[in-house]
Amino acid sequence: MALPSFQVRLDSNEKITPKVHKLVFKLDDPKTISYKPGQFVSFMLPSEDERPIKRSYSIANLEKSSDDTTYIEFVIAYVEGGKATELFFNAEPGMQMEMTGPFGLLCLLEELPQRVFLIGTGTGVAPYRCMIEQIKARPETEFHILFGAQYHEDLFYLDDFHQVAELDHVHFYPCLSREDKEGCASGYVQTKLAELNPDAETDMAYLCGNPDMVDDVFELLKEKDFGVKQVKREKYVFSRF
Template sequence: MLQKNQFSLQLVEKHSVSASSLELCFRRPDNGIITYVPGQFFSFHLPEAAANKTRSYSVANRCHNIRENRELRITATLIEGGHASEFFRQAEIGVEVSASGPFGNLILPPQDPARYLLIATGAGVAPYRAMLPQLSERLKAKPELQVVLLLGVQNPAELLYADEFRQMADEHDNFCFRACYSQAEAAAEDEVRGYVQTQFADLQPNTEHDRVYLCGNPAMVDDAVKQLTPLGFTPANLKREKYLFSRL
């Protein structure tokens, strides 16, 4: 039985988006509209097969008209032995789960700064993918606006949505994508070796014109905050969301 503020979702599509990640697409059984703001997340209340666990996933939709949106796409990283990972790995098209939301404030503000620094590791890049239609409109309207997206993964096989981010960079001179590999050498012009937070020295974040977003591995988020706080960044211009991975 659904609890208050919960609604049903039905799996309609599932495919791999990296060596260890799945993209899953859900619709409401009544084909109703699913309302959210790009950057927000939903909590999934998994059934007994997943030990009655609740897991939160950012919306990964690349939707141009969210007022009529009827899909909820999420990106799930598969953890060996994880209850949620095993549930999604084995889930067949048509299975139903319950969800609640949307939640979170990792969203774009009404007024743009001079530059967005979007920092992610792994599936933490999902909310930035959801922001692409919004960002494209703003970049076209404001040629002076700059957007830098850094995605940290172990190696190229773990890259998520890189083709879409690279296409965005091709279409907008004021959008920059950079893949950061912790366990592989860089082979392309937009790739570097090292963790995403090691790129701050090159980017020179400045509170006067930057708004920073952090999403992904808690260690990355904590390390980045330690570097940015002494520079004067506060919750007003530094938004963060940690992705916790659990086998329980």
């Protein structure tokens, strides 16, 4: 079966931290896309070789409904010498691109346990930003959002996460590995998670972003008797081409 394909047009390209750009695309053809918060799409990008390069990005939209939406937002981190990085960081509004999707299973389950940890490093928090409206609507579950970065200046979407964390059932922990800052936890997301005493009887976890972080946290949770189905993972693995 052919993959669903979309022509999109860049609407804006904004530097939101020293190493992250936020890109917003308008859907050109077809005019809308439906997705589940937590999913990603793949871009087919032109390259000097004959075949296009394929790169995936999590949908970061913040909106009430993810049915028939007319735009799509991404946060893209700088990678030294990266082919897609070069293209996206220099892309001008109006530029047309092709993407396929949506794909992925990092979505909130219908049935959730008492506590859910949403853990991301860098742009790996994009899926959780996209889930904010769903999180608001599920007060029966306690959500703990852990955002790992090196420095405070590397954090983004802070207003959105702080705002949702005003709700009694939502908690937000920015974690900085290379800086001490008031209002942030010091150290890796792993350290903060351990402080929250994850319990396989009552909790589940979502992990997204840096593959090493995803593996480390998964090991930590397995040691605490979490089963594979209690830990959903999306690794931002590098492409081989």
